Amino acid sequence: MSIFEEEWEDYEIDKNDFEIWLDSVNESGDPARDEEYYNKEIFGEEIAEQGEQMDREAEAMAQVEYPEWVISSGNYRMIVSNN
Numbered sequence: 001m002s003i004f005e006e007e008w009e010d011y012e013i014d015k016n017d018f019e020i021w022l023d024s025v026n027e028s029g030d031p032a033r034d035e036e037y038y039n040k041e042i043f044g045e046e047i048a049e050q051g052e053q054m055d056r057e058a059e060a061m062a063q064v065e066y067p068e069w070v071i072s073s074g075n076y077r078m079i080v081s082n083n
Contacts, residue, residue, distance in 0.1 A: 066081050
């Protein structure tokens with residue numbers, strides 16, 4: 001799904017006009033970086049940097065392993081995790 005489909009309804013802006021504008025702000029010309037340049041243009045440099053920081057933190061959290069404890073008895077087993 002492109003940024004255009006997420007942000008605008010059909011009646012608000014023509015997709016072709018949006019793509020032309022996005023190509024003009026995307027200095028790299030790399031379509032994979034369209035969202036990055038869009039965020040910088042719309043929300044400013046600070047917000048884009050905050051978004052990048054949040055992405056890095058999310059990646060780091062995805063790699064964290066949380067300890068688990070298993071409590072067992074004859075008829076009962078419970079697994080406890082901090083995840």
